Structure formats: structure tokens, C-alpha cells
Amino acid sequence: MVLIQNYKLLWILVSMLLLSIVHVLNLKVTWYHQMMNSLNYGRTLMDYVKNPKAIEDKSMEIIYDYVKDLGLTDDEVRVVSRTVHASGDVEYAQLVKMSPDAVQKGIEALDNGADIYTDVEMVRTGISKPALKIRGNEVHCLIKDENVAKMAKELGVTRSIAAMRTFGKQLEGQIVAIGNAPTALYEVLRLALEEGIKPALIIGIPVGFVGAAESKDYLMEVSPVPYITVKGNKGGSPIAASVCNALLYTDVKRNDMLFVEGKESK
Template structure:
């Protein structure tokens, strides 16, 4: 399987348009591959400057994804956005936090409660939070208390309540992470980031086999 199997021709045409409109930029090639996919998903060029990558985030993902590392999403929409490429590439297990709990714990949302259950089972999973800032806050609390570092946290919830605060808490953690600063983000953005990482990891695997 090659890139043409992973990227639809219309997607490649869209990438070419984005490349022309952006021109020169400050991102590394791998960072730009992620930003470009987010921009394609949102038609919002501000993401070029809103995305934050910790120093080892992309490399950690590239090393972890081919090992069938579980991917934990906060909500179903994120899962639906990544399942096609996950199936085409490394077939990682995908666990959705909101589906892990029918009855929330007192004072917590279903997503928070489900996230806690996911953490108990998959502390070394890749965490993908695109909708629920409460789930991101809960995840950050568990990481801080346990000292366990997941290979990657993608923290891109969207909205007005606790969104900026949850990202600020994530920013304080010494853990591989990709964030969208401010209020923007969302499930499509989270899925776009993970899909871009899947392709980078797939390309890396193919290159290693050919050398």
C-alpha cells in the first residue's frame, strides 16, 4: 500500500491549494503535514499558528502507532474520524471513553467516568481528546498523580467552558503532547491530527523496510 491508497486524489489537490496559499512557514515538515491536514479539515488557516507540538510528540507517536498501541478517544465522533485509516494501517484497538460508562460517577460526566476506566486499563495508550475538556482535565490529573507518561496526548477540545483551562493544565505536564491553543479545536481536528500521524508512521515504516 502506498500514499495514494491512504490519501484520496481530491485530498491531494486540496493539499496543493493549501501549500500555495500558505507559502513559507515556520513548521518542520512533519509538523506541517499535521497542520495541513487540520487546515484541510477545517478550512481555517489559523491552525498553522495555533497548533503546539512538544519536542518529542511526533516521534513518540511514530514509534508507538506501529506497535498496536491502543488509541483512547473521548467521544464517538473522534473514533469515527480515525477508524478508516487505523484499519488501513496498523489496526490499533480504538477505545471510546464515553462508551465505557453508562452511569457517570457522582459529580462527573459519562466521558470523565469512562476516561477513568480507560486509564485503569490503558495508561500507556495514545489519548485523543477532541470534545470534552472535563475528560482532558481528568486525564491530566491521573498523569500528574501517577507519574505515568502516555506516549502521546492530543488535547484539542473546543468551546468556552473549561476548554482553555484544560489545555493550560496539559501544558504544565511533562508528557508528549499536541495541543490547539485557545478555544478552537474539536473532534474533526483531533481526528485529523491522528490521521496525519498514522500516515507519517506508515511512511516511516515503509522507508525503514526499503533501506
């Protein structure tokens, strides 16, 4: 009888001990999860910057370290910085090539009312609408035009060639921004060299592995007008648009205002 009572007492004590251990473990697990959640929550809030101006300023501060020693003018720094910002690729600081005074010629053309003619809608979409509205410039693209499609089919050429050919004399004294098709860039150069139709500035930044690098090398070799380009296969519509935006933002105050407004308006 005494032995049975001792077993019962022992069982009760063991049960109580086990319950205590489980309780302590639960408390520790709960505390651990609360601590980790608190750390993650705090880290998210500290690192998450919502203010667009603060994001812009910090980005340009970081980018400036990559462009400050390139021997560029302030306006040229703005152009190169925008390509780095748009691509997230600091290699653009070394790849952007421009003829002497190209940036200044582009700014002057826009100040005098020049429009921007582009090969694809993506470039047009990427150009700041608030900047265009304030300055009064427009962007033109014919890639979706039915007559252009018909011409391309009849001639056996790309729509980009047909679009630039359709623009023709309209390109005289204007800004041409090529962000996709090497064939469009070749056609603009043909118009300038063979027909004497000379834009104020050619922004030639097609992207890809077939003809893109070659067309940009050709631009740098033979262009009779100022140009801005990106050497090699890199480039594309966002980069071409970023160059256009840099030209549209002709001073620091306007640059800041339009960039933030443009981002918020999209």
C-alpha cells in the same frame, strides 16, 4: 369604400409588423436563455472536480503555502496541514501547538502497536478505518458504557471523566485523543501527574467556551508527556481525528493511498 380598404390594408400591415416584432423578440429571448444555459453548463463542468486524489492534491497544495515557513519537520507539517484541511480554517496553521518531538513520539507509539483512547464516538468515527486495519491499531471509547454512566452519576462528574478514570492504567504508553470534553483532558492530566499513568502522547483538542481554552493552556503548562493541542476555543472531534490520521499516515505513499481509500470507504 376606398377609405375602408385602406384601413384594412393598414391593419394588415400593422398586424404583420407586430407579429414580426414578437417573432424576433422570441428568437432573442430563446437565444439568450440558450446562451446562459450553455455558459452555466460549461462553468459547472469545468469547475467540478470529481477525482478524490486531484481534490486532495490541490487542497494540500493550497494549504502548504500557509505552513511551509513555520519551521516544522515534514511529519509536523503533515499534522498541521490535516487540521487546516479538516477545519477549512487556515488559522489553525498558527494555533496548533506541540511539544518537542511530539509527532515523532506519537508515530513511534503507533508503530509499536499503541492504541488510541478517545473521549467521544465522533473522534473514533473520524479516524481512518483503512489506516487502522493496515497498521493493526485500535480505537477505544467508553462514553456510552453503562458502567461509566453509573459511575458518573454516583460521583457527580461528567461521563468523560468517568470514562478516562475507567481506562486508568490502560492509558499507559498509549495515544489519548480528546476532541470534545475539557473535563476528559483534565482527568488524563490528573492521572499522569497524581497516579503516574503516562500516555505516549496526549492529543488534547477540546472545543468550546467553557473550560476548553483553559484545559489546553494547562496541558501546555504541566503535561509530563508529549502533547499536540490547538490554542484557544477552537478544536473539536474532527480536528482531533485529523491529527490521529496524520500520525497514522507515516509516509507519503501510504498517506495518499489511505486518505483516498478512507474517504471512499465512508
